[in-house]
Amino acid sequence: MDTKTFILGLLMTNSMTGYDIKKTFSMSFSFFSGLSYGSIYPALKKMETDKAITMNIQVQENAPNKKVYTITDKGREIFIESLKKPVVEDKMRSSFLSKLFFFSEIGQVDRIVLAKQYQEIIDAKEEDLKAVNYAARKTGDAFQQINYEFGLRFFNDLSNNIQETIKKLEEIDNGSDQ
Amino acid sequence: MDTKTFILGLLMTNSMTGYDIKKTFSMSFSFFSGLSYGSIYPALKKMETDKAITMNIQVQENAPNKKVYTITDKGREIFIESLKKPVVEDKMRSSFLSKLFFFSEIGQVDRIVLAKQYQEIIDAKEEDLKAVNYAARKTGDAFQQINYEFGLRFFNDLSNNIQETIKKLEEIDNGSDQ
DNA sequence: ACCCGGCTATATCAAATTGATATATATCAT
DNA sequence: ATGATATATATCAATTTGATATAGCCGGGT
Numbered sequence A, B: 001m002d003t004k005t006f007i008l009g010l011l012m013t014n015s016m017t018g019y020d021i022k023k024t025f026s027m028s029f030s031f032f033s034g035l036s037y038g039s040i041y042p043a044l045k046k047m048e049t050d051k052a053i054t055m056n057i058q059v060q061e062n063a064p065n066k067k068v069y070t071i072t073d074k075g076r077e078i079f080i081e082s083l084k085k086p087v088v089e090d091k092m093r094s095s096f097l098s099k100l101f102f103f104s105e106i107g108q109v110d111r112i113v114l115a116k117q118y119q120e121i122i123d124a125k126e127e128d129l130k131a132v133n134y135a136a137r138k139t140g141d142a143f144q145q146i147n148y149e150f151g152l153r154f155f156n157d158l159s160n161n162i163q164e165t166i167k168k169l170e171e172i173d174n175g176s177d178q
Numbered sequence C: 001a002c003c004c005g006g007c008t009a010t011a012t013c014a015a016a017t018t019g020a021t022a023t024a025t026a027t028c029a030t
Numbered sequence D: 001a002t003g004a005t006a007t008a009t010a011t012c013a014a015t016t017t018g019a020t021a022t023a024g025c026c027g028g029g030t
Helices: A003-013 A018-027 A037-049 A073-084 A095-101 A108-139 A142-171 B003-013 B018-027 B037-049 B073-084 B095-101 B108-139 B142-171
Strands: A053-058 A066-071 A091-093 B053-058 B066-071 B091-093
Touching: A003 A018, A003 A037, A003 A066, A003 A073, A003 B095, A018 A037, A018 A066, A037 A053, A037 A066, A066 A073, A095 A108, A095 B003, A095 B142, A108 A142, A142 B095, A142 B142, B003 B018, B003 B037, B003 B066, B003 B073, B018 B037, B018 B066, B037 B053, B037 B066, B066 B073, B095 B108, B108 B142
Parallel strands: none
Antiparallel strands: A053 A066, A091 B091, B053 B066
């Protein structure tokens, strides 16, 4: 799913600013997607030109003015069409797995340090996910709940997987060190 | 791990062409990383200028000439330093999970179709991984074996996770359809 | 014998994306 | 009063993707 479709999805239920969209991404979606301002603002501009969304400025006294974006009927149609398009492969880029592939090049101590760093990162992300869901559960969307439960199992499995990997790394003798 | 480090890692054990590197990525690493020609060739050029690698042309009669890249001592140092740098968060972009989040917007039939598409994609990737490992097992690198076993568990867990999700999707009544 | 698709091998390019940075104000804790 | 964090916009160099171009080889089907 591309940037524009994702943003339209968010606007289906609430009008939002670019800032709101970024915040939503860093919180709820960080485990399966991610967007930065450099892609959000251009996408909003493009979609406004294409009449998929409209913008109105909300003047604020003690903060910068907001540009609130609202989805149009045309935008809703585009979103539904995009949502029905076939699922494509996940794209994933794992710093740890890339390193693991070349672990014969470093010593055992460094290997264990890196593996434990990865475990900490994963455990922290799992906690983040739980915290966000606890705050957002009141929306009561059944599919977002299923999505959350998918995420929980995902991180739980991943954590076990790393533990298993660390065990294997500890078993390997310190023979080929430099 | 960035593009250049990854390429250096591959060159640690074998001299390779850009084409070889791309092939290795689409096969062995596709599940946790990925590179395209548009990033491989510029990276090779840059690293040659920086004396991290050297290039020599291998003339071929019945195929285009090869540009074979070999890592230098400086390149090896750079690689080891990069490898020891801290692990950073995985970046992942899941088409299916993004869609799932908005499943209230489409009917049950479409939802199940998309979920089953995802399951097929994951199962196919698992088979690919098994096939590649079967072909590559002879290198005998213990850490690449651990990496492979991580991948196997990863896909197995993911497949179960999707099955569980499909079950939940089937249980949800067709109430909110359009 | 002939054609088509796929493989080997290079390379480039528009478009998208990242990650950093800039600007400006407010609030809150130390 | 200083520094950190939050609100809110936006841009930019550098990187990356995904597609396309070029060009000859090989193997399978008809």
